[in-house]
Amino acid sequence: MCGIIGILGKTDTVPAMLGALKRLEYRGYDSAGVAVLDDGQIKRRREIGKLQALMNSVGDDPIAGTSGIGHTRWATHGEPTTKNAHPHITSRVAVVHNGIIENFRDLRDELKNLGIICEGESDTEVITKLLDHYLQDGMDPVTAFKAMISRVTGAYALAVLMSGEKDLMLGARRGSPLVIGLGDGEMFFGSDALALADLTNRLIYMEEGDLAVLSHSKAEIYDKNDTLVQRKISFSHISGALIDRGNHRHFMQKEIYEQPTVVAQTLGRYLNPNTGTIALPAMDFSLANISKITLVACGTSYYAALVAKYWIEQYAHVSVDVDIASEFRYRNPVYAQGGLCLFISQSGETADTLAALRHAKDAGQHVGVIVNAAESSMAREAALVMHTHAGPEIGVASTKAFTCQLAVLAAFTVALGVERSVIETSRSRALVAELESAPTLISKILSDHDPIISMADKLASARDILFVGRGIQYPIALEGALKLKELSYIHAEGYAAGELKHGPIALIDEHVPVIGIAPKGEISKKTISNLQEIAARKGNVILVSDDISLSTEFKGAFIMPTAGQFIEPLVYAIPVQLIAYYTAVAKGTDVDQPRNLAKAVTVE
Ligand code: G6P
DSSP states (O other), X not given: OOEEEEEEOSSOOHHHHHHHHHHHGGGOOSXXXXXXXXXXXXXXXXEESSXXXXXXXXXXXXXXXXXXXXXXXXXXXXXXXXTTSXXXXXXXXXXXXXXXXXXXXXXXXXXXXXXXOOOSSOHHHHHHHHHHHHHXXXXXXXXXHHHHHHHOXXXXXXXXXXXTOTTOEEEEEEBSOOEEEEOSSOEEXXXXXXXXXXXXXXXXXXXXXXXXXXXXXXXXXXOTTSOEEOOOOXXXXXXXXXXXXXXXXXXXXXXXXXXXHHHHHHHXXXXXXXXXXXXXXXXXSOGGGOOEEEEEXXXXXXXXXXXXHHHIIIIIOOEEEEEEHHHHGGGOOOOOTTOEEEEEESSSOOHHHHHHHHHHHHTTOEEEEEESSTTSHHHHHOSEEEEOOOOOOXXXXXXXXXXXXXXXXXXXXXXXXHHTTSSOHHHHHHHHHHHHHHHHHHHHHHHSOHHHHHHHHHHTTOSEEEEEEOTTHXXXXXXXXXXXXHXXXXXXXXXXXXXXXXXXXXXXXXXOEEEEEOOSSHHHHHHHHHHHHXXXXXXXXXXXXXXXXXXXXXXXXXXXXXXXXXXXXXXXXXXXXXXXXXXXXXXXXXXXXXXXXXXXXXXX
């Protein structure tokens, strides 16, 4: 979603701001802009579309200044037009904002009564004009900023420049993350650590309700009670080099290929191959006493949760509820006494998941997270933090973070089963050994998947595609369909294979490809029967299976290496990613930044 950079620098900030906006592109955006103080006056450039348009605009009509703010906008209030793009400015202030100001209509009416008119539909324009109004009323910059903040409800991360104030930049956070970067005689704001990579590695993660007053030499932070506070300085290891595609055509392709390494890296933090045991981070409750587990997430992370339900119930015998985060707190969930709620998120910032986490925490549940962004809000607010070690994921569609989430959830399942004495030592050893074999199996698929490429060329002309699977492969079918639709814009749905006859089979004709995910085993016989029912109706079935005897049974097949049953979802996640990736490539869509999508969805 939207990205923020703010620089109080020593030299012209425009090149560094454009570099930071480039690093923020991965979050998804539809317009971009920068504003600087040039001789104390605010100058601005904004463009819709890709960052290149802004770079061209700045190239054609340069602006320069030692302090500046920049933004990539993912439209919420108001269309992605130049008028709605950030920074919003008046002659006195320039503002960039992530989040949503919920009471902007009331504030806009209030300003209108004062004769101050907002021209666009953007909530940010309203708070910019409100701040300007307080300055015009004679308030000093910090007082005016605090007064404006005190009037707004909703979510925000803000960075603000004021004309004539060369040694001042203001920022605030509530609901949307904001990071302060400490430089050498320079100060920065960024919406995440990647924005500030290459600028500084000394970071302060602002907390909820914090407001910051930056000068070139210091950062003053006021907490939600307006008390001056000291916040911890963290050292970031993220470098701009991490967001390099290397020899790959897309970040997504690079991230798919990184999976053997990052899955092994993640498993390495939890498994002890010598003893066949699993060690989870310390927790202040006993897993043996957990009566119920609730898994909550959005998007691809939600499908990881669905896989985990099958794992945890089957192997550790604990009842699991799975919820879409945006539904969770509004349905008044019934919490079990002493239950464990686990929230799964790549970014650790997804607004709905974070709100669900807070809901569970307030209800006295044990709260854990499985999270990739180590310094994210979720990682800082949960008692039990299980990190995935996927490294920064830049492609909007999640791939390596998903398989690393599965790796952690599988390890968690085994640890839980052992703790509850339903998995014996020899069984635990066998499951750990299976997990250890996963990276090699993933490598094998990646080094030999040509049939998927030719399959994808044909899929690219389909209008609708179905993915079907049974049991633990059902969530993989859902993930396959999600990945395909978000990347290629082809309508795709995932179904439990046994459910096809209850409606979806009406869609089947020779134009609808059906991808059946069916690793060899008891349950696959049922899936194969369902696929035969589709073939009998001229459906164009493509089988993904390790059962070589079925390789000519249907119109198409991708033969997989055989994996241990426990790790099958981790391994079968790979072909569905590849199908989506190559279909999108064949269609020529924007693989890394599909239209309308954002990487971390920080608004509800
Ligand atoms: C967005 C992304 C998805 C991601 C989902 C949940 O929709 O485009 O790829 O799965 O958010 O994100 P999270 O960071 O919470 O895993």
